[in-house]
Amino acid sequence: MNSSNPRRLVDEILRRNARNPALAWRLFKHLLSSPSAPPPSPSSIFSLSGALAHARLLPELDHLHHLLLNLPHSAAPHCLTALSLASSTAGILDRALSQLQSLRSHFPSHAPPIRLYNSLLGSSLKANRPDLVEALYKDMLLAGVSPDTYTFNLLMSSLCNSGRLDEARLLFDRMTLKGCQPNEFSFGILIRGYCKAGFSLRAVELLDGMERVGCLPNLVIYNTLISGFCREGRIGEAESLVDRMRKEGLFPNVVTFNARISALCKMGKVLEAYRIFRDMQDDELGLPRPNQITFNLILDGFCNGGMLDEARALVESMKESGFFARLENYNIWLSGLVKNGRLLEARMLLEDMVRKGLGPNLYSYNIVIDGLCKEGMIFGAESVISLMRNNGISPDTVTYSTLLHGYCTKGKASGASRILHEMVSNGCFPNSFTCNILLQSLWKEGRISEAEILLQKMNEKGYGLDIVSCNIVIDGLCENGKLDKAMEIVDGMWQHGNAALGELGNAFLGLVDDGNDSKKCFPDLITYSTLISGLCNAGRLDEAKKKFVEMTGKNIAPDSVIYDTFIHAFCKHGKMSSAFKVLRDMGKKGCKPSTKTYNLLIWGLGSKQQFNEIQNLINEMQEKGIPSDVITYNNLIRSLCDGGMARKAASLLEEMSKNGIMPNIISFSLLIKAFFKTSDFDAAQAIFHGALTTCGQKEVLYSLMCNEFSMNGKLLEAKELLQIAFERGFSIERFPYKHLVEELCKEQRVDDAQSLLISMINKGYLFDPAAFLPVIDALSKKGNKHEADKLSEQMMDMATYHEKSKFVNSYTQHGEMGPRHIKSKQDSSRGSDWRNLLHRDDGSGVAMKVLKRVQKGWGQGSIPSPRPQNVDPFDVWESTG
Template sequence: MPMDRAAKLSKAIYLNSNNPNLAWLLFKRILSSPIPASSSFFKPSLQSVPAIARILITAKMHPQIDHLHQLLLSQHRDFAHPSGFSLVRTLADLGLLENAISQFRSLRDRFPHDPPPISFYNLLFRCSLKESRVDCVIWLYKDMAVARVKPQTYTFNLLISALCEMGYLENAREVFDKMSEKGCKPNEFSLGILVRGYCRAGLHSHGIDLLDEMRSSGALPNRVAYNTVISSLCGEGQTVEAEKLVEKMREVGLSPDIVTFNCRIAALCKSGQILEASRIFRDMQIDEEMGLPKPNTVTYNLMLEGFCSEGMFEEARAIFDSMKNSETLSLRSYNIWMLGLVRSGKLLEAHLILNEMAEKNIKPNLYSYNILVHGLCKYGMFSDARSILGLMRESGVAPDTVTYSTLLHGYCRRGKILEANYVLREMIQVGCFPNMYTCNILLHSLWKEGRASEAEDLLQMMNERGYGLDNVTCNTMINGLCKAGNLDKAIEIVSGMWTRGSASLGNLGNSFIDLFDIRNNGKKCLPDSITYATIIGGLCKVGRVDEAKKKLLEMIGKKLSPDSLIFDTFIYNYCKQGKLSSAFRVLKEMEKKGCNKSLRTYNSLIQGLGSENQIFEIYGLMDEMKERGIFPNVYTYNNIISCLSEGGKLKDATCLLDEMLQKGISPNIYTFRILIGAFFKACDFGAAQELFEIALSLCGHKESLYSFMFNELLAGGETLKAKELFEAALDRSLALKNFLYRDLIEKLCKDGKLDDASFILHKMMDKQYSFDPASFMPVIDELGKRGSKHAADEFAERMMEMASETDFNEHENKNIRGRLNNNDESDWQKIVHRNDGSGIAQKTLKRVLKGWGQGSIATSQPQKFSTRDHWDGDA
């Protein structure tokens, strides 16, 4: 074949890249031509090998690639050798390492005495490391030694990197030390690779020792090597050691650069030492004489994120504003700030950040929008969250599974299952299919709402969509069954999981679930510690503690180690039952198993000891908590305050309240109810009043505080103070369900304060409260005794109107419904049947009923049934 014809065929291969079959035929035509070995035809043919290889690889014609290799080997040596290695190079470059190594081995067998150059080995070394094929690196190194190909420093560096990846750090160090013997002096990259290997393995001291050795030998390490160790130390929280290494840098004449400082700042922020990080940042900004590097965008972002994480919002805002002035803002900066705003509840300001980003020509990414959607859903602002989805689409950013799952989770948390289902349907319609996380959220919510059948329907849908059940799904179902009181079914499923995995959920009556394990026979869901914690917790809650103990033994027998949560469950229930000795036996077993005591452990024990008034032992536990670095919370203090109060040690209890405030632990309403109740019991009304004022300032004007204080004042005979407090509650439009206002009205009437009692009634009516009609009776009685017939009739008429209203207070309905179920007469029935001697209220009632044309009291009596029916109804 003439030379120009071969060249034309080679060119035709290039031109037919989009037609791989034709290109392959053309290449085979070239190789099939009988050309002498000395012909210059080989030159265009060699150039065609990488081209045809790329065409075949792109077209995924793997059998043809193997055929190409065999064709090349069948050619004359002068062509087969270079073309074969050319093919191997192309395969390696395009990521087909397995094929490249296989064909390289074949070439080495064919041409054992004619190895490729070191650059070729380096290429295969590099590609093998990229694919984490350390075994290939080792084989290549051995083959290179057999072929007596002299390695370069770069070759040794690749070998050291491979050994470090495998964890053979001693061998990596041996290669590093013997490089000089092979005529290759280690360079700064050699050192950096080995140091990085030590750091990744957590052997920071070895890395530091290596730096010291290099410095002693006169070969000064570079700044990168020092920064590698400093960064690793900082990442592990060893800031003191990192600072020492920074000083060593300075001693050898290497000034810490921006990377060094950013590593230190990142570590300090991560460990919560934001003030120390801020000091370094400030020095970098102002201390030019010391030659400190100026902060860059990374530095600013680290500080911004650190302040936001620690809740130091004003400091974070100052950093963000300074970034605006210095033009160091990036997309990451805006995302960090937006996340900080959302966490602080400043959703409007976070939303405005989107506009500011547009002004700066910084386009928000998917993460930016998801931050806002998460914040809005967290605060229940679903319509605003949905508007963000519209804004995303307008900006060309498609909502992803995270976006929809966040919205769905928000609806589920608020119990809005219908809306969550709409989100799920919308996800699927737009082609954004839910993942297991999404489905598990909805599944958990359905069980939480007690909608078991819908939860099973969701399992059916998950099966149809091809999802395999995971442990979260199984545990969610088991937890739902436990909360629904179906413990025996939950236990049956757990037992089945050991043999059938997730298919045990078929015990719910869904035989389709058997399909899951057929498709995922290698991924069976086995019970874990969460599964057993759920079952044990459910059993303990209903008092089946002996069965819970058997489940604990079963768990241990299955080689599952119980965690602190499971032991805490037993301790809590034993303490609740007053079985302190049993609780402390569990505690010993817990410590024997290596499980640390948690705050929950201590709170359970303190509650149990408090019920036995063992205050000395409680203080011992508090000291132990302090030694272990476990900080008490409001529940810890409430238990101790309750114990002290019941023991009459009010001064000590009040001191604990002061201690709480000093430690920044906010007392809750229960804290004050304990103390106020104790001071009322001790007849110290002044102290109780002071505590009530403190409670209002710390907890706000809550109905539970007002009603508790009111009832205590009333019980303590402080009727006028109770009246004043009740009027204040009415002025604040607080609910009346827990106020004993009827007792107040009776006492006022009994004490001859009819005007005050009438004023209370008028005020409740003016405020349009629904209250118990029986509250009118003491006033009507007293008015009758005083001969105020007209006023008594007005109150009686209003009482009858209120009794017939359909919007009577639901709480009262429930109370009366409960009393009727117990065969007790309601207050309204007592009014109708009342005959206390004076009969004034009864006569007044009869007179009013007659005025309404309802005849005698006998004709009105059946109305008690209609009234009862109404209160028992849906109104």
């Protein structure tokens, strides 16, 4: 080395080879091995170790660590500091901590700089290691290093992330005592922590204190607060903050608007959110333009609100503006279609994604599979699994568990066993969640012996009985009315954990391990919720209250679900004063009542026609910032209708619209029934047309109107609606076609009745053969033998197919995603009474004579009878090895 500054030469060599860490390392070792080589500078060590760390050359990094320990005492601490700092910056936390430990143990008199501690604290925070954050802070104080504002900010972030807000606030208050002044980041961290935990009002107190220490709130802090208030449903407070922002010269950006839109959508006020969305698109208003998140929020809001037509129009708009190009957009739309029963459309969307090369991911397929399974369309779900395999995506545990749950729900034992076997064969082993799905299915069906076998197999496979398993058993007992046994087991769990299941009988003894206290399953909130709900449903309210006291005595804090369970039970039994005591107790215990809580109370008051008290409750909801929803209004409509005030109830529809709440089918159905009850047919018709405009051409609305017209003697109006149902391809199972045909015949309108039958036949409906009998009787009485015989022949054909209707229904539900309208044209006609009608004693016996003549003439033979079907036994572990 001829240079007058050898250290600068080393630094230059390392700098030039920074892009080739391996070569730089070899050169460094060569230079360091020279007896005349000077110690490297901390900056060269930082550069070299940073390059090695980013290239993940970990053995070389460890070797460097060893070499630095042998440097002269004057250079080693500074180089070790540089090494640890570089490792921490590169995210190699374990190495960085080890290097700090070497620095602290070999050179105790050398205090590491605050920069190193802050870097390590930040890396520990990113790694979600609050334990390391606390240990580093303690070591820092032991080393005599004074924290700075950045240190306190990191510590507060860690405490807030762990939910330890009180400790974070205490640290914040101590900053000035330690000579550190909080900055806007300090305030922002604590404000975000409060808002995330649902304490936005406490966060505002911090905002008010910022100016006192010379900190000005920025847009990020305001957006955090506004988002917090919106999530809590405190729209008024959020609006006040927006006004405050403007006064301070800060203008809302797209994040501010997205927070408001998100909150409105979650509250069910999708139309109000959509109005804001449209305003953002108006150039003249000067508002922030909607971004990708805005579009996604509105799309998700439409889907969750059942507004499929609006969602579909938005999707088309997003495609035109380039906002519908990401997988996230497609997954939201997929989920929306599935939630609203558009499963065929969802399947087609999946295939369209594949064609366009957008590549549905595992989550996309699982969305559709879950929807199909919930609808009982298991074969359709399996066809989607075949599609995902063809596109190179393998099912995961969620996929198999969903399918398994679908088979269990349908009682398909052999199918569930096959899926379990396939799951294991494909290397996707069932977990405790999968086993609990099977256990819940068996237990709820009362198949105790098979549940026992499953429990044994779970133990053999290493799946211990967890609290979920125990809760499933307790829920099964409550569902089957065995409340005393359920309480006995819960009592035993406090002493013996899951071994308390032995109380079910000797067969369950030995299936559980009570030797390890750490593995015992003690009752939790779900356990008591299940038991209290069972007792309340059985009317055993005093015992439920005792369990509530026991639960709180065991330091298990009740949640709103348990309080709502009590409120519902008291309202159901007319004990409104007790229900209101529960509401007040919620407030005292710091458990915030929800919209559901108030809806239950409004329902209870409505059953007693206590309208003034209902209005007081609604006022209380508004004062507390608790939003009303469609159920709130439906309870109001129901109580007014029951009180004979249908027109006053109908006026609530306009109020709902003003408040951004969309009336649903129940809202309109209550009003339609109320107006029919008072024979106000014109008002019922007006509500019906309003329902079609708001909810769409729904089958349930047509069937309701048809039934009401039929029951009120408006036969021609009912017939007209039934004809529309035929044209729209609705299922006629819920339509009163049999009653309507019979009543038309009684009114001497045989031609109208016969035309209905012919329309059903021509449209391909499979319906109850009993519908033919009144027409056959009427035609025969009129002497129209030819038409009566023709209908009788058609009736015999229908009877043959009718016995196969269960098979037809099963095929159309489970087939390979067959068209939805095919399913709608099947009428299972549960409890068909056509055989009984054949033998009715009405004084004529005409239909029976006609049928015998037809059977003899056309050789139809005996009328077929349904055959019982065998069910495969459930042995879920048979093929799993």
